[in-house]
Amino acid sequence: MENEKIWIKELKEKRLAYGVSQNKLAVASHITRPYLSDIETGKAVPTQQVKEDLLNALERFNPDNPLEMLFDYVRIRFPTNDVAQIIGEVLRLNMDYMLHEDFGYYSYPEHYRFGDIVVLVSHDVSKGVLLELKGKGCRQFENFLLAQHRSWYDFFQDCMEHKGIFKRLDLAINDKTGILNIPDLAKKCKQEECISVFRSFKNYRSGELVHRDEKPYMGNTLYIGSLKSEVYFCIYEKDYEQYVKNDIALEDAEIKNRFEIRLKNDRATQAMKDLLEHQNAEKTAFEIINRYIRFADKDETKRRSDWQTNERWEWFIGKNRGALRLTIQPEPYSFERTLNWLHHQVAPTLKVASILDILNGTTIISTMIHEAKLTEKHEKLIEQQHLGMEDLIT
Structure with a gap:
């Protein structure tokens, strides 16, 4: 009994230290918030499996984890022109409070929106209803998912049940400590130390001039693969982006770099099937990465395929680091x-x-x-x- 009290105390203290609400942890652990509340107050005794699920879920929100993963772009087409059904049954939002506009994008004539949550409409059933959540849209929608006691997997399952066709899916991996060094990765690409099925890469430095240690510095972005293909990677310096957009000093940025897996059409559909089958975003993401690229250290005495994997890259893809889980970063829609x-x-x-x-x-x-x-x-x-x-x- 005493051990049970100690376990509950440590769970609650860690949850509060990580800044995680009961609702957020309950959703991540696939239990209800009242049940979690009863566990923390000693009114309910969890099974060993529930304990493991709670601790595993809580570690996803560990602020000291150098890497985190999130959905950063979702575009899904539904073969229907019943927009009310998609908003009500898939998004589970009240359509009455969405703003209607008599114009659209991608040749759609109109759309509904709540902040950056956008639903495009066409009377042509072949075009159907198109749901688009860009970065901010994903963050805003996560607020609603929490309130609905749904996870991203629950939402995607609802999309599949309504015959949703995944047109684009971006998985983003945030690097908080600078595991990735984008100029070095770009250099390795030029020196053919990126062993890949892709035939193209593009590296550029862009934006306004920033001074770091009194030296000119510009944000680096590296694209691996063709932007026209159904799968490619975009790696960029997120701290620089935050400096330009929000005037956050580079040294104060929470996220240093971002690795984005951008998937379209069939590749997006295949990834979604894998996500729903295993509900393990790390497995899905790094199987895609490892299938297409590997950064190595050149060794003239060996064949290129036998070059040793770069140590920093090994760390990024999983060696000697904790498990990387899907996280959410809900942001309210604001003015x-x-x-x-x-x-x-x-x-x-x-x-x-x-x-x-x-x-x-x-x-x-x-x-x-x-x-x-x-x-x-x-x-x-x-x-x-x-x-x-x-x-x-x-």
Whole structure:
């Protein structure tokens, strides 16, 4: 009994130290939140299997794990023009609160959206309904998955049951400690130390100039494989991207590098079948990586196929590191993008006009805001921002 109390205490302390909610851990462990609550309060005694599942799931959220994996792009086509069914039964969202636009992308004439969760619609059944979740869309949708007590695997299974056709799937591996060195990997590609079935690679440095240790530095991106093929890899310096987008200092960035596996059409479908069969994202991801590339150290005394695998690359693909599990990083849909635009583009002019109002004794700005007419779209955006989660999910 005393050992049981110690185990519960350690579980709870570790959960809190990792910043993981009961709901988040329960979903990851395939149990209910009330059951987890009863375990932590001593009202329920878990089996040995449940204990193992809880500890294994909790380690996925270990902030000290140098690598983490997440879904970063999902595009699925459904062979139906019943958009209400897809939003209600697959996304399990309340369609009434989604913003409708009379334009679309990829030759779709209209779409529905909630933040970056986008559902494109066509009356042509051959085009069907297209769901697209880019990076931010995936993060926003994870909020709803948690509230619905669903995992990504549950969601993908629902997609399959509605005959969803996977058009694109990106798996991203975040490198928090700099295991990957992208300039070195690019150099190995040039020196033919990347043993691969791919025939092409592209390395470039782009963006604004950044100074690191008083030396010019630019973000590096390495593409391995053709961007037109159904599978290719994109490896880039995520810390630099965060500097450019969010003005986060390079040394303060949580993620140093990102390795993206980008899959389209048949390759995306095959990967999804493997994910649903094994529910092991690390297995699926690294089987794909190992099938296509291996970084080695040149040895002129041996055949190229016999060159020893590079030690840093071995670490990345699994040698002497902990298990890499699928993580989620839910982000709420916010008004941040519009506020940033106002801050950079509108605020200076608005400030000038406000000062002139004070100097001239006028009320032009306050009158302008008061008399502004809001469209139905504006009203819907306001509604989306203040709704509770219980209103949004079905």
